[in-house]
Structure formats: C-alpha cells, structure tokens
Amino acid sequence: MTTAIKTDTALFDLALRMGDNALILAQRVGAWCGHAPALEEDIALANVALDLIGQAKMWLSLAGEIEGKGRSADDLAFLRDARQYRNALLVEQPNGDFAHTLMRQFLFDAWHHPMLVALKSSADKRVADIAGKAEKEARYHLERSEDLIIRLGDGTEESRQRMQTALGALYPFAGELSAADAVDADLAARKIAPDLGDIGKGCAAYLKGVFADATLNAPESAAVRKGGKQGLHSEHLGYILADMQFLQRAYPGATW
C-alpha cells in the first residue's frame, strides 16, 4: 500500500462494505429503542447499535481517506444514494417481529466476528487496527445472539415457531456475506482481507451447531440472495436512507 496515487478501489470498497454493514444494521437496531419486549433488551440493543455506529465511523473515515477526495465519514453516510451503498442485503431487511431482528443479528454476527478476527492480520495496518477494536465488540454481540437463539429456539412452541419462521426468511440473505467477487479475490491475493470462502465454511459449520442446539432447521437449498455488496439493493434501502439522510438533504451544507 505504498505510492498509489490512484485510489485503491478494492480497499475503498472493503472499507465501504464493512462500514455500510455496520451503519445500516445500527440504523435498523436503533429503531427498537423504547419498543423492545423488555427493558433489558432496550438497553442491550442500544449497546449493539452504539458499537456498530462507532465501527461505521471508523470504516467510513478510512474509506474517505483511501478515496482521497476529502469526504468525511458523515459525508459518506449522509450524502450517498442507494446505488453507492455497499452493505449486504441482510442488514437492510426490516425489523419484523423481534425474532426477525434477533435472527438477522445472529446471522450477521456469525460472519462478522470471524471476519474481523481475520482482518486483524490484514496487510493494511489501518484495516488491522479497526478490526482489532471492533472484534471484541463483535464477539460480545455474537455471544449474546447465540444465547438468545438457543433459548428462544428451545423455549415455548410459539418462540420456536417464530424463530424458525425468521430463519426461513433470512437465511437466504446470509450467503452474500461470504460470497467472494473480484474485489474480494483481489484483496485476498494482496493479504488485505481473508479468503471469504474460508470464512463462509467456518461460519456454516458454526451455524449448523447452534441451530441444532436451538432445535431449528436451516432451509436445505435456499438460493442465495445477493447484490448489495455491488450496490444492487432491495427496495428497503431507499427508505432507510430517506429517513437517515433527511436533515442533511433538507438543509444542505448546515452543520449540526
């Protein structure tokens, strides 16, 4: 990563993908504040959202630095349109009932944590530093998610049913996180990011074990839903951005 005067677009994409995943998921999770099923959940979800916003800020700041056009993390968060967003489709899926929210979080955490562990040894020191900070938070998120998935899967008949429905709906979106494209292959070749196939394999084995404990069944042959990483999103993202970017769009150039 030395004298490149041209933007390292693959690295820029990596920072956007990591940052946008964190930001869009935080946006979804943050909407629960005051509406969760128990006070303890209001507090726990706020913690997760706060961690993710902190991570989004680090990744998007790095993206701005790599791009070299003077865009700040806020510029990237609040002034890009949907086609420039690089998050996976999973994180933009609606909150649904609480089971959907928990399952979306679990599927994300199950990939996010090993991904961050691997990024700690990135050849790019800036990436490794951010991953080092984020990894501890992601491990805590994963522990919490796993615990809830097992308890609610193996809870009442209704809680099992709801978790199973959520799993059926969301599982098809999980594969995108580990599906490598040319950008990922380039980053892996340069040892900036891990081989996503390896992350995916580990992740799949881990999920299998947890779902067994939770008495849940992942769909056997679900077609992977993807496109977000390349900027081809579901219809949900436009509304998320309309909400999130409202003030920056309505009062251009104002500081807050």
Next chain:
Amino acid sequence: MYAQMVKSTGERPKTLDEMAPDERAFQMRVDADIKIEPKEWMPEGYRKTLIRQISQHAHSEIVGQLPEGNWITRAPTLDRKAILIAKVQDEAGHGLYLYCAAETLGVSRDEMTEQLLAGKAKYSSIFNYPTLTWADIGAIGWLVDGAAIMNQVQLQKCSYGPYSRAMVRICKEESFHQRQGYDIMMKLCAGTAEQKAMAQDALDRWWHPSLMMFGPPDGDSVHSAQSMAWKIKPMSNDELRQKFVDQTVPQADYLGLKVPDPELKWNEARKGYDFGAIDWNEFHEVLKGNGPCNKERLEARQKAWDDGQWFRDGLMAHARKKNARKMAAE
C-alpha cells in the same frame, strides 16, 4: 415533576404527640436525616406514597424514551446519532434502577407496568408532547433534563435509602444529557437562519410544558405537606419552578433566543425572575389523557408489552427446561 401529582394520604401530617410509638420513632429518624431502609418499619402511608412517587418517576423514564427515540433514525450526524442512542439508553437504565427501588417496597415491576398500561399510574405530562424537529431533541435535553435535574438533586436527600441512592446515580447522567441538549441548541443558534428559527420554535413549544413539569402551584397541592414532613419531597413545586426559571433564562439569553413569556422580568428585590401565569388547564387536560401524544405513547408501550409476550415467555420456558434437565442429571 417526573412525579408531578403524587397522591399522599390526603391528611395533614400528625404531630409527634399524636403518633403511636412506632410512628414517632420513625418520624424522629426522618427528622434526624437517618435514611429509612427497606426492612425497617414504616407507616403504610409512607410506603404507599413512595411507591406512587417512584413508579411515576420510573414510568416517566420509560415513556420518556419515546419522544426522543423518535429522532434516532434521523439524527443528522453519526456522532449525534450515537449521543442520542446513548441518552435514550440511559433513560431506560434510569427506569430500571427506579423499578428496582420501588420493588424494595413490595411491588413488582410487572404490576407497575400493568398499572401504567391500564392508565392507573401516571407519568410526566411532558412526554405527551410531540418531537417535531431536530431542535426538539436539543430543547428536551436542555429544558426537560434540566428540570429533571432540578428535581432530582433535591431527591438525593430523600429519606428513603434506595430512592435517594438511585437519584445520586441518575443525576450524574442527567447533567450529561442537559449539556448535550444545550450543545445541540448552541450549534443550531450558531447555524443558518433556518436552524436558528428551528431552535426558537422548539423553545416556544417546550417552555411552558417544561414549567408544568414541577406540578401544580403549591396552594393547589393537598399532598405536599405530608410528603415534605416525610422528606420524600424536600422542596415545593413553586420553589423548584422558580429555581429552574432563574437558571434557564440566562441560558436562553446566551443562545440569543427569546423565552416565550411577555411578562418575564428580572425582579431586583427578590433576585429572581417574575414570570407570567401558566395555563394549568392545559396541564390538567394532558394529565387526564388529552395531550397531543398521550394515546400514541401508551399505545407504543402497550404494543411493546404485547408483542414481547412470546419473547418473555420463551426465555422463562427455556430456563425451566434447563433447570429440569439439570435436576434430572443430578
């Protein structure tokens, strides 16, 4: 304030001579500023009044998440979003400590929640007003948390140990909230003309509701004397309101905003501000359920409770299964 209309026994406080020995011993401890702890004997009226007061306070923290939570997805920068989430999270935490403090008096969190949802328990009138613009988030932090601090600082001296200790913890966080709210207002007032107008409009709408947070004028409050004798309400509504006005008007001046009260005037003799009459009709209407957002606030809490039933049941069922498996293995 957060507990604006706490019914006490409705009777005038007894003199020491009129009291039975237990009660006299209790009152003497209170008079000597010795904290009352959960296991000690206490008059039934003291216990009941405290339950009402603490649970109203707790419900206010919980319902108070809603107007501000309304702007979490729309906060204008990443930092503002994080600060707002952290604030709303603190309020949930305050609710939690307060429910715990009330539980020491022999009432459960579930019972208190049911009373709130049934409309039997009150929460502060202030949370029945809508947050229409981003400036409302600034105004709430500045004014509403400011008024909350005014009330809670004196409650640190409350005679009931668990409540007093909860207040010490909570006050530290509330003062952060107030500074953060004021910081939003400063940014807006130093910003564009539109931003400054947004700030003024928020002050115009939140000023009087904030003054109402301290509850009705002292003359109208039949329940204060007993609460003051028990030291669960160290200062009167009017005293607190005056303190709040005196503290807040210079802060509005510093922002270059105008307090929406044509009768507001410095009184050199009293060293305090005189201010215009408050529309107590509006206050009573809001308490009765006729405020702009009463219905939405309670519906939101009811929905969270109803939609969360399966979740709470699921966790309980799992705990029972796990226990049964453990027993079987032993």
